[in-house]
Amino acid sequence: MSADRPIGGVTDAWENFTEGLWRQNPVFVMMLGICPMLAVTVSAINALAMGVATLLVLVASCALVSALRRFVPREVRIATYIVIIATFVTAVDYAIQAISLRLYEALGAFIQLIVANCMILGRVEAHASKNPVIPSVINAAGMGFGFAIGLFALGSVREVLGAGELFGVSLFGPHFQPWVVMVLPPGGFFVLGGWLLLFALWERRRRNRAEAQLLLAAGRD
């Protein structure tokens, strides 16, 4: 993991950013913060809003924790981090309430529950508390975008299958029979499981192809 070595240069920064975006994607690889993931991804717009809110909280808390990392005693660090995260969550909560009351009602208690999202505490503890401000912000942004993309992938699939719409725009015309179970709670489990299956399948094909090429190269020698 890149947290162990010093970070410098543009390529390293890009590497640092894409770590959370793809290789360590919090949704599909690490399976962190599943609770908000399944609960709010009924539609694409809700999923996107939740992703952006989490991204903001993550980046802000990582920046602050990283800036304060020399002043926080080790014994009380978890409590300090939780209070910092809870502060930003409260701010985002009020901001969403001010921007769109409808969205606020749709997301419900889950905005405040961002505070219990283990991905944020994990990032803060594993990365931001050990690295300078800029790398930890880059890393947090990558993670946050990865989370938002994962949420969007879930939310759009569930909305298309369960309601025949995307962002509220009807896709298949009036005769489409929606697969209602996909927007109900079980659908969340099924769609996430489906995505995981897809990624496992893709990973296996890639591995098989690499092995075949290795064998081919060995045969040619």
Add this chain to the structure above:
Amino acid sequence: MAPETSFQIFVNVLLANNIVLAMFLGLCPFLGVSGKLETAVPMGVATTFVMAVASLCAYGLNWLLTLLGLEFLRLIAYIAVIASAVQLVEMFLKKHSPALFRALGIFLPLITTNCAVLGVALIQTLRDYSLLQSLAFAAGSGAGFTLALVLLAGLRERARLVEVPDIAQGSAVVLMLAGMLSLAFMGFAGIGG
């Protein structure tokens, strides 16, 4: 809406709106600890206890914060209360029942990051429950969490005996099982209003 009785709230959050399978709270321990039946039960009981304590504290705290006009501090106060409640439970168990303390091990401190506990505290505030209703809600949530955990643990123990395609190994098959369980619980819709 007619005021719900405590019993209705209890049954509703236990079955029809199960805290895990319908409200999606506390999924991390739900997927993480449900590997074996013998760890699922103590985990459920400990979580239920912390939920009850947290619910009680949150009720008092909400009253105090509303009195002082400091509602924006609610989230921070709740999370601090839950962390201390877990710590208290841990200390109490260590002193009075070391055997149970050892059996629960790492699961005890992990309850702090269980969003079901915080969720119960936040939802009871959101819905303006009275003290009795809050306690019923917390007890129902705890029982619902335990029920879902035990059921999934049973399913996973069975799933170990059958042949699962190798790409579905790990989380994918657990998620599918949880989805089916959730589908089954939808049959309770309407119970408890």
